Amino acid sequence: xxxxxxSNFKNPVVKWIDSxxxxxxxxxxEYNEYPMPKNVNYLWAFGAxxxxxxxxxxxxxxxxxxxxxxxxxxxxxSVERIMRDVNYGWLLRYVHANGASFFFIAVYLHMFRGLYxxxxxxxxxxxxxxxxVIFLLMMATAFxxxxxxxxxxxxxxxxxxxxxFSAFPIVGDPIVTWLWGGFSVDxxxxxxxxxxxFLLPFVxxxxxxxxxxxxxxxxxxNPLGIDPKGPQDTVPFNPYITxxxxxxxxxxxxxxxxxxxxxxxxxxxxxxxxxxxxxxxxAHIVPEWYFLPFYAILRAIxxxxxxxxxxxxxxxxxxxxxxxxxxxxxSCKFRPIYRQFFWVLALDALVLGYAGAMPAEGHWLLIARIxxxxxxxxxxxxxxxLGKLERPSPMPASISEPVxxxxxxxxxxxxxxxxxxx
Amino acid sequence: xxxxxxxxGTGAHGAPGGDDGTSRRDFLYLATGAVGAxxxxxxxxxxxxxxxxxxxxxxxxxxxxxxxxxxxxxxITVTWRGKPVFVRHRTxxxxxxxxxxxxxxxRDPAPDDKRVQKPEWLILVGVCTHLGCVPLGQKPxxxxxxxDGWFCPCHGSHYDTAGRIRKGPAPANLVVPQYAFLSDNxxxxx
Ligand code: HEM
Ligand code: FES
Numbered sequence: 001x002x003x004x005x006x007s008n009f010k011n012p013v014v015k016w017i018d019s020x021x022x023x024x025x026x027x028x029x030e031y032n033e034y035p036m037p038k039n040v041n042y043l044w045a046f047g048a049x050x051x052x053x054x055x056x057x058x059x060x061x062x063x064x065x066x067x068x069x070x071x072x073x074x075x076x077x078s079v080e081r082i083m084r085d086v087n088y089g090w091l092l093r094y095v096h097a098n099g100a101s102f103f104f105i106a107v108y109l110h111m112f113r114g115l116y117x118x119x120x121x122x123x124x125x126x127x128x129x130x131x132x133v134i135f136l137l138m139m140a141t142a143f144x145x146x147x148x149x150x151x152x153x154x155x156x157x158x159x160x161x162x163x164x165f166s167a168f169p170i171v172g173d174p175i176v177t178w179l180w181g182g183f184s185v186d187x188x189x190x191x192x193x194x195x196x197x198f199l200l201p202f203v204x205x206x207x208x209x210x211x212x213x214x215x216x217x218x219x220x221x222n223p224l225g226i227d228p229k230g231p232q233d234t235v236p237f238n239p240y241i242t243x244x245x246x247x248x249x250x251x252x253x254x255x256x257x258x259x260x261x262x263x264x265x266x267x268x269x270x271x272x273x274x275x276x277x278x279x280x281x282x283a284h285i286v287p288e289w290y291f292l293p294f295y296a297i298l299r300a301i302x303x304x305x306x307x308x309x310x311x312x313x314x315x316x317x318x319x320x321x322x323x324x325x326x327x328x329x330x331s332c333k334f335r336p337i338y339r340q341f342f343w344v345l346a347l348d349a350l351v352l353g354y355a356g357a358m359p360a361e362g363h364w365l366l367i368a369r370i371x372x373x374x375x376x377x378x379x380x381x382x383x384x385x386l387g388k389l390e391r392p393s394p395m396p397a398s399i400s401e402p403v404x405x406x407x408x409x410x411x412x413x414x415x416x417x418x419x420x421x422x
Numbered sequence: 423x424x425x426x427x428x429x430x431g432t433g434a435h436g437a438p439g440g441d442d443g444t445s446r447r448d449f450l451y452l453a454t455g456a457v458g459a460x461x462x463x464x465x466x467x468x469x470x471x472x473x474x475x476x477x478x479x480x481x482x483x484x485x486x487x488x489x490x491x492x493x494x495x496x497x498i499t500v501t502w503r504g505k506p507v508f509v510r511h512r513t514x515x516x517x518x519x520x521x522x523x524x525x526x527x528x529r530d531p532a533p534d535d536k537r538v539q540k541p542e543w544l545i546l547v548g549v550c551t552h553l554g555c556v557p558l559g560q561k562p563x564x565x566x567x568x569x570d571g572w573f574c575p576c577h578g579s580h581y582d583t584a585g586r587i588r589k590g591p592a593p594a595n596l597v598v599p600q601y602a603f604l605s606d607n608x609x610x611x612x
Binding site for chain 1: 475479555574591
């Protein structure tokens with residue numbers, strides 16, 4: 001006889017469903033009981049915030065798509081119609097356009113959290129790599145979304161970025177023609193970008209589910225970077241973390257709302273309110289702010305193919321990061337030297353971002369070159385070498401120990417050795 | 423023996439194993455897999471190729487350009503296949519500058535007479551070979567770069583009076599499109 005799942009739920013309807021499809025058991029297990037290290041700080045909320053942003057983007061995007069027309073003759077006007085005539089169209093569009101920026105803010109903080117606390121190290125390598133995949137998909141989605149309003153920046157951003165592929169010898173030009181569906185960025189390009197812009201967020205959603213599945217296998221990292229030694233080091237996800245995350249989400253949404261309502265075009269570019277003109281390039285093309293560090297790297301290299309490879313390489317180093325960092329200690333808290341370099345890297349990213357927005361000449365070009373050199377030095381030389389040389393500072397025996405002064409009901413033998421790594 | 427690699431294989435319904443440890447079943451697995459892979463690749467092609475330029479895009483008519491109104495020293499821009507095409511009526515000085523250049527100095531060496539059919543008419547696709555911006559230099563007020571030709575503001579490429587790359591990140595000269603003189607002052611592009 002077929003065996004039903006033994007469900008513990010009281011409600012008969014829930015129990016009936018759950019014993020056939022244990023979805024409630026799964027949700028209870030993953031979002032009620034799921035043990036979280038009790039010392040996580042607010043940086044751990046940015047995963048949840050990014051998830052909320054994805055939902056907001058899909059919801060607003062779906063209704064915008066019902067009004068938007070992906071045809072070069074009317075795309076610009078259809079967006080203006082959304083702004084002026086469609087009920088709440090201005091709100092939905094500003095929520096969507098600023099949402100892209102805030103999605104990236106959340107994800108960048110989420111990634112730097114991982115860098116600081118060594119969340120990419122064993123056993124979380126796959127979890128980290130899935131994260132880099134999400135980041136790549138987000139960049140593709142945001143790039144194609146920005147093309148849709150068909151303003152000057154849409155058109156020329158699309159032209160410059162698709163032309164990156166022409167850097168590859170032999171296959172380059174056929175690839176670019178294939179991406180365009182023609183001989184320049186034109187109507188076929190806009191059409192396919194709209195189709196892909198609609199599709200990719202749902203692909204992201206699927207990959208996010210894999211990301212959480214991988215997370216719930218190894219469990220969350222924490223500011224100390226040491227594994228919980230037992231139930232005394234953790235709290236159940238609900239209500240402790242749900243409430244904490246919710247508070248962070250509300251604060252984040254307030255800041256987001258300030259932008260949407262009071263400065264909705266602050267992060268946009270005025271040239272994108274000029275309809276696309278294939279015959280006139282704007283004097284100064286800049287991508288959206290979240291691409292600027294990578295754009296600076298692209299322009300820092302005086303060779304076309306080299307620039308493209310460096311730009312993709314800047315993301316590729318993130319994929320292999322778990323193996324570049326040779327230190328067994330996760331958290332920067334116990335890595336006195338690396339901690340300083342972490343902040344140098346953070347500063348480097350900001351400087352690259354700034355240089356990316358400036359004209360690529362004179363001292364800005366020099367600064368972008370130094371920034372690019374440091375970026376690769378950090379990942380390819382510093383991390384492998386430092387892990388071998390650095391002497392980590394002493395770590396507590398458990399998550400509870402520093403708080404409870406060695407107290408707490410710790411089972412005999414559960415104490416880690418004082419110098420235990422990771 | 424092959425049987426041990428198949429959970430259900432008792433030999434009763436399995437293929438007799440060869441002496442080298444492979445069986446007919448292993449072969450069938452491989453052959454099925456290979457046929458499947460070819461099938462998937464063949465089925466994928468229409469999807470991929472559908473994204474290439476369609477027949478109507480390819481058929482974009484060639485256009486004719488009347489050169490008579492373009493005075494010496496002037497330039498006009500026409501649209502062809504969605505791209506700007508630069509037509510410059512070069513002055514004697516510009517022609518001279520283009521001819522004088524020592525080819526070994528050039529990143530993408532090409533003598534001036536390989537880039538024009540009539541020295542006074544320079545016809546180029548106005549798309550920077552770096553990342554596709556439209557270089558400045560068509561209007562009298564535009565900057566023309568250090569070599570009196572065109573200057574691409576996007577990442578700073580300088581082109582000379584034959585549209586050859588002289589300075590900046592672009593790897594190649596501005597492209598000379600296919601064109602033919604129909605009469606002394608009429609050309610057909612494409
Ligand atoms: C990962 C999630 C997403 C990101 C990062 C994103 C990003 C963007 C960006 C940057 C723009 C340009 C905004 C502007 O300047 O006007 C845009 C426009 C647009 N997006 Fe999205 N988007 C996402 C999800 C979606 C989804 C799921 C849909 C449809 C179901 C959608 C439909 C649209 C439409 C119709 C436009 C054009 C209207 C407009 O310009 O406001 N988006 N998107
Ligand atoms: S596109 Fe002209 S220099 Fe980059």
